[in-house]
Amino acid sequence: MSLAVAFGDRLHAVAHRILRDTHLAEDATQHALLAIWRDLPQLREPARFEAWAYRVVVRACYAEGRKSRAWAPNLRLLETDEPMASDATHSVHDRDQLERGFRRLSVDHRAVVVLHHYLDLPLSQVAQVLDVPEGTVRSRLHYAMRGLRAALEADARPTAQGVAQ
Amino acid sequence: MSRTERDTTRVVRSWLEEGVTVLPDRVLDAVEESLHATPQRRGGWLARHFMTRGTNRLRFGFAAAVVAAAILAGLSVLPRDVGGPPTPTATPTSTATPTLDTLPTGTPASLVLGEGQTLDAGTYALTEGFPVNLTFTIRDGWETCSAGEHEQGVCPSGPDSGSRGISFLIIENVVADPCGSDAMVEPPVGPSVDDLVAAIADLEGFESSTPVEVTVDGYSGMQLEVIAPFNPGCDIRTWATADRLNGVSSNEHNLLRILDVAGTRVMIAAAYPPDVTADERSEMVGIMDSVRIDE
Numbered sequence: 001m002s003l004a005v006a007f008g009d010r011l012h013a014v015a016h017r018i019l020r021d022t023h024l025a026e027d028a029t030q031h032a033l034l035a036i037w038r039d040l041p042q043l044r045e046p047a048r049f050e051a052w053a054y055r056v057v058v059r060a061c062y063a064e065g066r067k068s069r070a071w072a073p074n075l076r077l078l079e080t081d082e083p084m085a086s087d088a089t090h091s092v093h094d095r096d097q098l099e100r101g102f103r104r105l106s107v108d109h110r111a112v113v114v115l116h117h118y119l120d121l122p123l124s125q126v127a128q129v130l131d132v133p134e135g136t137v138r139s140r141l142h143y144a145m146r147g148l149r150a151a152l153e154a155d156a157r158p159t160a161q162g163v164a165q
Numbered sequence: 166m167s168r169t170e171r172d173t174t175r176v177v178r179s180w181l182e183e184g185v186t187v188l189p190d191r192v193l194d195a196v197e198e199s200l201h202a203t204p205q206r207r208g209g210w211l212a213r214h215f216m217t218r219g220t221n222r223l224r225f226g227f228a229a230a231v232v233a234a235a236i237l238a239g240l241s242v243l244p245r246d247v248g249g250p251p252t253p254t255a256t257p258t259s260t261a262t263p264t265l266d267t268l269p270t271g272t273p274a275s276l277v278l279g280e281g282q283t284l285d286a287g288t289y290a291l292t293e294g295f296p297v298n299l300t301f302t303i304r305d306g307w308e309t310c311s312a313g314e315h316e317q318g319v320c321p322s323g324p325d326s327g328s329r330g331i332s333f334l335i336i337e338n339v340v341a342d343p344c345g346s347d348a349m350v351e352p353p354v355g356p357s358v359d360d361l362v363a364a365i366a367d368l369e370g371f372e373s374s375t376p377v378e379v380t381v382d383g384y385s386g387m388q389l390e391v392i393a394p395f396n397p398g399c400d401i402r403t404w405a406t407a408d409r410l411n412g413v414s415s416n417e418h419n420l421l422r423i424l425d426v427a428g429t430r431v432m433i434a435a436a437y438p439p440d441v442t443a444d445e446r447s448e449m450v451g452i453m454d455s456v457r458i459d460e
Contacts, residue, residue, distance in 0.1 A: 035322065
């Protein structure tokens with residue numbers, strides 16, 4: 001059971017980073033684990049398990065996103081169970097701006113960022129997980145990272161008050 | 166200060182490393198409880214080897230099946246920490262499904278409200294809370310996806326699903342600005358099919374096809390397809406039932422059939438992403454075509 005728990009952790013970490021909401025991520029992970037149980041007999045080649053499982057959890061994230069599409073406009077930062085990164089350039093402002101910028105992305109774009117930059121999947125494999133062409137993945141990643149960079153730079157621009165001083 | 170692409174990537178990667186990495190036990194417990202009501206589909210090698218009965222055995226069976234697949238996939242599932250490059254894998258293949266017209270007929274089952282209940286292939290009737298008696302037919306591979314009595318529907322389930330769904334809705338109004346607040350248009354959209362078609366076609370930032378006449382089981386209406394704007398930098402709101410304001414994803418497509426059923430305006434919506442396959446879209450249109458209405 002501990003091995004299954006460990007894989008549940010991995011799926012949950014992905015869901016949590018895509019959805020940026022603890023409760024939605026837990027629901028998505030629960031649905032994904034049940035879907036994996038339910039559909040496992042359809043998986044004829046065990047070598048495909050990992051990509052398939054990530055696909056299941058990403059689609060569970062789509063479903064959770066669909067359920068909550070009357071989005072609340074207010075944002076709240078995620079709970080964490082790990083110490084924050086010690087990178088000095090990773091300031092509180094950066095994290096706040098990234099959180100806001102990331103939440104403005106669609107689930108499609110969030111998934112590409114998480115699969116590539118969190119799980120370190122190469123783009124070709126992200127394309128396989130998401131069942132979209134690699135060019136689509138590249139496009140989504142480019143757009144998402146441009147949006148996140150813009151969010152970070154918006155924070156870095158001096159305010160009018162700061163300029164006046 | 167301008168950031169380089171590498172700076173942004175480094176900050177994003179560092180930011181993603183923060184956050185939850187452990188699945189709470191309560192979720193695993195909930196999964197365990199739900200396994201009773203979650204039959205596996207079609208026996209395969211894993212099911213033949215690991216499918217069990219009884220709570221503890223189900224839990225063990227689930228763990229064993231997942232672990233077996235993971236081990237055979239060469240996947241390291243310990244330790245609990247996430248990270249590191251996973252083993253490269255391929256995409257699962259899809260399984261063939263019957264065409265809608267080959268499905269058995271009979272008394273339609275009532276569609277249970279809620280989310281995530283797996284549905285067998287067959288014909289389903291919306292629950293009594295919907296003001297029109299409406300049935301539709303699906304293949305295997307769908308599950309309930311209803312947000313309320315006035316917004317019932319089905320979504321694909323399983324490994325080959327996506328951000329797709331078929332909904333049957335009673336729409337009250339549309340938003341004034343899809344990228345703005347939750348405010349609805351004032352005065353509210355009128356009661357006719359044409360009123361709603363015009364309001365939806367006018368949603369700011371959306372692309373819309375030219376509405377065309379459509380007939381569904383003898384009831385006339387209009388069909389149009391609308392495409393949400395691509396990443397407008399906001400949550401995209403659209404239309405509302407009496408209970409809920411709907412939103413859509415960036416660049417999401419919605420094929421809409423809006424009907425007048427003896428004075429009740431019914432909207433049938435097929436939502437799908439821009440990269441939907443021809444087969445997926447065809448199946449969704451097939452479900453829309455299967456709709457039968459009895460006042």
